[in-house]
Structures are given as C-alpha cells and as structure tokens.
Amino acid sequence: MPISRNQTLGFRKSHAFVIGINEYRGLDANLKTAAGDSREIAKRLKALQGFDNVLLMNDVSQAQVATLLDWIKDPQRSASLSIQEKTFTFGSFSYRSQAHWLKTAGEVADTAGLNSLELVIDEGQADELRETLFLAPDNQLDIQPGDSIVFYYAGHGFPGEIKDGPAGYLAATDATNKLLDNDSLLPMDEVYKALSTLDCKHTLLILDCCFAGKFRFSSLSRGRPKPFLMPMYERRYERFKSSNAWQVLVSAGPEQTANDSAKWAAIRDHSPFATTLMEALEGKADVPLAGNRGKAQGDGIITATELFLYVWDRVEKITGEVKPQHPGLFPMAQHREGEFIFINPKIDSKRFKFAEDPDKNPYKGLAPYETADAPVFFGRERVVQEVVARLRQEDADILFITGPSGSGKSSLAKAGVFPVLKEYEVFLSVRPSELLPANSAPSAPHTDKLESLQGELASGKRCALLIDQYEELFSHPDKEQLQELVMHLITAVQENQQRAIFTMRSDFEWQLKSSPLGEYWEKKRIYRVPPMDLDELRQAITGPAWWAMYDFRDKEETDEGDTGEELINEILEEVANAPGALPLLSFTMKAFYEIAKDKSRKQRLILEDYRHALQGVSGALSQRAGGLYDGLPNEAHRRAMKNILLRMATLDDGGYSRRRIFLSYPDLPGLNELDFPGDQDDRFAEEVLRQMEAAHLVAQGQDNKGHRYVEPVHDALINFWPKCRQWID
Known part of the structure; x- marks a missing residue:
C-alpha cells in the first residue's frame, strides 16, 4: 500500500512527471535502458512513495513534451491532462510513444481494457511486495503551490550555454542531428521555466542523461556546505518540510556522459544511476542515524541529500573501473532551507526515529577534535581522502603526518581519518609521555600502558594506532627511554600487520630523522598537511553551524533569501x-x-553581532590575550609577555603589523631573538611563550632554510588588543 505522503509531510497533493526515451532514429543513437528506467521509477513513486498523480511518457516527441510544458505554464490550465500517443515510422521500422497515468486498483472504477504494470520487489520470501498499477489515458488534477513535484528525465543530453540559467539540452524521440541552431532539442531552461510557473514548495528535478550537470545555478552554491549527512532532529525535519526545497539531482557532471550503452545493457537492465535510484526509493537510502555505526535502521526519512549521497557512492563504485560517473545535487533559484523528502516505505511514518538534539556548541574552540566530534569536523575532506588512501596501501604500516603548529594534525587523525577507516575494528591513541608510569621511570623497558597497547595490537583485530604530538618526546627529560618504548610499539605494529600514525610538528622533522625512528623516514611514509584553501575554510565556518541548525544572516530581520554571504566572506x-x-x-x-x-x-549568526558584540577576530583575540595576561602568576611573567609582543611588532607603511621572531639559525648557533639580558628573564620568557603558544596566540614554524621562528597568529593581536597598543604607544 502507498504511504501517506501528503498527510505525513503536509502537502496538498504530490505529482510526478516521468519521461524516458530509448528511440533516437534521427540521431542514430538509440539507448537501451532509459524507457525501462522511467517505468520502474514511475512505479516506485506511485506504489511505494504515495504520489497522487504519476504521468509516464516514453519515447515521446518534442511536441508531446511541449504539450505537457505548455499545460504546466498555462495559468488557466484545464483540470484534465491527456497526452495523445503517436506512431513514428523510419523506413520499415515503426514504434509508438506511450503517455499514461499510473493508477492503483482503488483509483480505477473499471479496469477492463486498461493495460497494467506489475511492481515486484523481492527481498526474501516473507518480504515480497507485489502491486498492479493500471495505465489510464487521462487524469483529473490540479497543481497548487502547496504541492510537491518530481520531474524525471532519462534520455540523451547535450551541452550548451544559456545565459542566466541552466545550460544544456534534452532530446525527445524525434530529435535530429544538426550542428547549429538545433531547434529539435529541448533547452533545459524550458523545463525550469515551466516548473517555476507552478511555484510548488517542494520541487525535485531528476536528470539521467549526458551533461546533466549543465543544469546548475552555480551562484547558489556559495555559502552552503557540500552535501553531508545531518542528524535528523525533529526541528530540522520541520524546517525541511516547511521551507522551500527546489533541487536538481543529476546522474553526471557538466562535462560527463552517463552510462547507458549496449555493453552496460548486456549485463544490466537499467542504467547505474536508475538502478541506485530505484534502490533508494525502496528505502535503502535511509542511512543509519549518526552514532549508530553498524545498525541497519535509519530514521525513516530520506532527504534529497541522503538520496544523493547514496546514489553518488553506489554509482561511483559501479562505474569506477570503466567510465567513472559522478552524480550531483544542486539548488535552483527558489531553493531556501528545505529539503525534498521521500519516506522509507518499510517504516511507519508515525514512528520516525528522530535524533536526540544535543543543543551544544558545535565549534571546539582551541580544543582538538576527538573521534566523537567527527560529525562536526569540516573542511578537511580532501586531506582525509589522501591520508586514508596512503594508509590503505599494502606497505603503509607507518605514516608520519606533519604540519605547522595549529594545522589540525591531531584533529585530522582522530575526527577525520579514524571514522573513515571503517575496515578497522580498534582505534588506539597515545601521546609519548603517556607511555611512562605515573610515579617514576621503571628499570624495565615495559610499562602497563605499553603492554596494554601491545596486547590490543596482537588481539587479531585490525587496529590503527595514533602516536599523537610526537614532538613532545624531543624535549622530554626521559627522551631516550621514551624512544625505546615507541620502538617496542613499532615492532608490535609490524609483527601484527597493523597501522601506526604519528602526528608531529614539522619544525621537529630534523630531530626525528636523527632518532631511532629515522630509518622509517621516507617519502611514502610522510604526509605534510597542506594549508586550508578558501573553500575548505568556508566549510569549516559553515558546516558546524548547519549541523547545529544555525543560519548565517547579513541582516537581523528574518529572510530565507539571506544566506549570510557578506558575514561569511568577512570571517x-x-x-x-x-x-x-x-x-x-x-x-x-x-x-x-x-x-x-x-x-x-533564534539560531541565527548575524553580521551585526559579529562586528559589534564579538568585534570579529580582533575581539576574540583580545579576550583571549587579556585572559592569559591577567592569569599570569606575577609581574615578572606579565613583563615577559609584554617584552615578547613588543619584539613581535614592527612599523610597516605607517602602521603596525606582526613580525617573525627567529629562535634559532643553523648557521649561527646560539642566536635567539628572544634572548634577554638575564637568565631569569629568559626563563620567564620561555614559560610565557609556551603558554601563548598553547593559547594559540602565537605559532611556531620553520622557514625553507631551517630557521625556527615564532609569530603572532594575527595582526589583530598587535593592533587591536588595547594593552598591546598601549605598550607600543
């Protein structure tokens, strides 16, 4: 039985227009699966997803498609829509188009004389679903703004350029092969204009054709994170239902061709995209709730984003070895904060499993991200994929992840890499100093912590071991003993064919090379964390807020069209x-x-608050610096902080800016710009510098000549912390 889609999601009615074209005699380029794909999609929309009106149009002409689009665009449209079927003849070969409305037995008074389609889904003897759908020539329907619509097209697609809108063309069955001014093709923009006339709250356009990604409004992608799975809080579900959702799901990128060839058809009845879309509509895209790793049950709700991520993952795996194909999901101009929604037909819609709303700050501040923070760890997708690819190589038993202070090495490993390594059963993490016992250094080279880790590595389970912040070993008073303990761990990793990951500041690389671990220091075992580019920083800004259902706004007044672009760019x-x-x-x-x-x-991050209440980065830094300064134990330490910052300030073009302070020169041993006259002052300066670095007010690094330096993280520390400006002036 169909689900109660409208009652559950609050729509007046739900409609679907489904088109599939196999026959292209004028192009001499027939397809094998498009018509069959459209039939199966139409059956699932009707029988499983509970759409009221489903129109199936196969092998139809441009004029027949135009009849549909003209009816949609007509504000005085009639209450009845019928698309006349047509016969096409090419020499001795002829075929007939199909245009029918799918009806359940309960919707048809008399089934005599009506053709039918059978939907059979066999998931085991006890779970078989079988339903007969009848094909009616016409239908009474009325489309209103409170409705939801799916428009599906499978067939040929062609590239093109249309200003200020989607680019590209669709092809009906009577398309001809002209090089220029091909008026036998249907501009994608015409489909968009027709759907815009209806102005329904929820609209999903699905294109399974070559160059489908041409249907993209690129300007609307700014300010929004890339599609990702979000916990379905009940308030998020209500927002998705009530706000406009205008989305486009495409089978291939703007320059990609879709897979529907004789070779593919020989082993499959449907295109890779349609195959996975059919599975998704059956409920398989209903992914488990965040945190329920290994559970098969989802929340019962399938958003357009979940649908896309499921299809993307499956299509990439199916097509990867021959012709990789990457689906896409894009917003249209009318899109706001909604999501087009399908429902898992296997779950009672009255029993959705909403996630618990944590109501907590999604930003970690200066604390590193842990594995449990993976859902709010954004901006490092590219780097995570690169590290995981390294670790999955056969000989990748040891990997060194290095980067400057503040580059997020620990967070990358714990919240980025570990959650992706799903083939591993156990994740272990230790800092070098934790290998020593709490009381005193033991005489034997074994400790309880070491033996515990060795036991885990030898347990027979697949383990990944993180040795975090390895640079602390080089300044530890028990450096030699710690190195010995680490080497015991490496032996256990290699003997049990496990993986070890080291994170370390890049300015300590030279010390590692000359240590016992230096024998493993080779290119294939080194990953240097690159700086985040603008898109990645944007993800790190917007992703956690979206996860927590906070929106960016340039103005205080509520406006769904305000995406906070000025605020995001200012940050x-x-x-x-x-x-x-x-x-x-x-x-x-x-x-x-x-x-x-x-x-x-009201869950909004507003530009005015950023500028005036927080005072931007400078305000946040001032609060941090002031808190550290006031918390120093005595006047000598406060004087040391003053002296450090004064040496880090320089006059540049009439204003002050930060400068690097060099701590060591390989060619000039003993030279240090933070060397003060008295030994006591040097000790205070070292203590304060460590605290400033721990507070992320300053960052250490190393230039390409091997010179170690430290510098303020931002000019704002010099220019906008009132106490620092007072010292300078």
Missing part, C-alpha cells in the same frame, strides 16, 4: 592568511556561537 577575510588559521577560526566561531545563543538570536 574568511580575517582568518584566511593567518598562520594557524584553523584554531583561530574555531576559537572565533565558538565565541560567536555563544553570543548568538546568549542573545536568543
């Missing part, structure tokens, strides 16, 4: 070129989120 401009941009960004956003929550901003 980007302030952090983009700063050393240690990631902790600076996370710290700023955590403080910004707290302001929005304290001011009861």
